Amino acid sequence: MVAIQTRAEIQALLDQVFDPEIPVLTVTDLGVIRGVDIQPGLIRITLTPTYSGCPAMNTIEQDIRAILASTGCAVEIDTVYAPAWSSDWISDAGREKMRDYGIAPPEKDTHSKKVLMGADPTIECPHCQSTQTKLISEFGSTACKAMYHCDDCLQPFDYFKCI
Ligand SMILES: [Zn+2]
Structure with missing residues (x-):
């Protein structure tokens, strides 16, 4: 029996992942999460980094993996660079x-x-x-x-x- 998480549950978890540089901002506030794909036993996150080479992005990715691991699902993170992240997001x-x-x-x-x-x-x-x-x-x-x-x-x- 594989648990299927709801989008709201995943969103609530992602809202606990903060930008290490500006710790009041969640990844949702930053606009770096471009997609959440939920399948039985698997959560696939599409992530667009803010500044390329920003060391914070590695931390963010690790934090997303760590927090989503609590669901018991496998976690895949696809990093996409186009369109490039904009501070308008x-x-x-x-x-x-x-x-x-x-x-x-x-x-x-x-x-x-x-x-x-x-x-x-x-x-x-x-x-x-x-x-x-x-x-x-x-x-x-x-x-x-x-x-x-x-x-x-x-x-x-x-x-x-x-x-
Ligand atoms: Zn002033």
């Missing part, structure tokens, strides 16, 4: 959690297009919502983030870079 709930955590969430695509045109992005301070902020370093606590400083509340903060 971070859920609105995820953006809210990042702000609460003190990280400025990535700008939505209209802004990043402006950035591609050469304009500096306006990054809102996650502490006081001021837009009087400036870039201190392209690399914050990890390569995925840039470090900013707020001229109003004088606090530094990380900005999750758009890609």
Whole structure:
């Protein structure tokens, strides 16, 4: 007798897998889970990594395997690189959690297009919502983030870079 998990049960487990770099975000918030295929005795997860080469992805994959192992099903993880992950895939709930955590969430695509045109992005301070902020370093606590400083509340903060 092979147990068949429901999608809701699998989702509840995946919601307990957090991004090791931003521990308030689940893999669902990040938008890296592109598919969940449930068959008797087998769960197949389609995963799209965030930043390629981001060491966090190995941890995320291991955590997904570990948590889904509790179902007693075999777990397969297919990593797909196309379409490439975009910071637009971070859920609105995820953006809210990042702000609460003190990280400025990535700008939505209209802004990043402006950035591609050469304009500096306006990054809102996650502490006081001021837009009087400036870039201190392209690399914050990890390569995925840039470090900013707020001229109003004088606090530094990380900005999750758009890609
Ligand atoms: Zn501020």
